[in-house]
Amino acid sequence: MSLAGRALQRLLEIITIGLLVVLALLVVTAVTFRYGLNSSLPWYDEVASVLLAWITYYGAALAALRRGHLGFSGLVLSLPLLPRQLLFIFAELVVYAVFIAMAWAGWVVLQVMAGENLVSLDWIPLQFTQSVVPIGCVLFVLAQILSTPAAWARCLAGRDTEAEEIEAEIAKAEEGARQ
Numbered sequence: 001m002s003l004a005g006r007a008l009q010r011l012l013e014i015i016t017i018g019l020l021v022v023l024a025l026l027v028v029t030a031v032t033f034r035y036g037l038n039s040s041l042p043w044y045d046e047v048a049s050v051l052l053a054w055i056t057y058y059g060a061a062l063a064a065l066r067r068g069h070l071g072f073s074g075l076v077l078s079l080p081l082l083p084r085q086l087l088f089i090f091a092e093l094v095v096y097a098v099f100i101a102m103a104w105a106g107w108v109v110l111q112v113m114a115g116e117n118l119v120s121l122d123w124i125p126l127q128f129t130q131s132v133v134p135i136g137c138v139l140f141v142l143a144q145i146l147s148t149p150a151a152w153a154r155c156l157a158g159r160d161t162e163a164e165e166i167e168a169e170i171a172k173a174e175e176g177a178r179q
Contacts, residue, residue, distance in 0.1 A: 005065060005146040011064040012139070020122040033130030044152035046119060050118075050129045057136025065143035067151055073160045079157070089153045095144055099137045 001009070042173040063069050076087055109130065116126040154161060 002146060008139075008143060008146060009062065009065050010063065012058055012143075016058045019051055019055045019058065023055065023166070025108050026051065043118075046118055046120045054132045054136075056140070057132045060137035061136060061143045064140050067147050067161050070081060071129065073162065076155070077158050077160055084155060084158075085131055087167065088152065092148060099135075099140045099144070103134045103137035103141070106130070106137060110134065 026044065026137075027046055030041050030048075034040050060069075076084055080085065099126060101138050113126040118124045118126065118129065151161075154164075
C-alpha cells in the first residue's frame with residue numbers, strides 16, 4: 001500500500017476506534033444512570049445514534065481501503081481475463097458514481113439543515129452531526145482510489161484477497177509452530 005494509503009488507514013483506524021470507545025463509554029454511563037441511579041440521560045439515544053452512524057461511515061471507508069466489503073470474487077475470478085477486467089472497471093465506476101452522488105446529496109442536505117439543532121442537545125448543530133455523510137463518502141471514494149491499483153493487479157493475476165489473507169495466516173501459524 002502507498003504512503004498515502006497507509007496514512008489514511010491509520011487515520012481511519014484512530015477515528016473508528018476512538019468513536020467505538022466513546023460509544024462504549026456512553027452506553028456504560030447510560031446503563032449506570034438508568035439502573036444504578038434510577039435516572040435516565042435524556043440525550044443518550046440521540047447521541048448514540050449519531051455515534052453509530054459515524055462509526056458506520058468511517059468504518060466503511062476503512063473497509064473500502066482494505067477491500068473488505070462483500071463481493072463476488074469467486075465469480076469474477078472464474079471469468080476469462082477480458083470480461084474480468086471489464087467487470088472490474090464497471091464495478092469500480094459504479095462505486096465511484098454512487099458515493100460521489102451520496103457525497104453531493106449529503107452536502108445539499110447539510111445546506112437544508114442550516115440553523116437546525118439536535119432535539120435533546122439543542123446546542124449541537126445538525127450540520128455537525130450529519131456532516132459524516134459527505135465526509136464519509138469522500139473518504140470512501142479516496143480509499144477506493146488508493147486501493148484500486150493493488151485490486152487491479154490482483155484482478156489481472158487472478159488472485160483473491162481472501163485467499164491471500166488465508167495463506168498469510170497459515171504461513172504465520174506454520175512459522176509459529178516451528179519455533
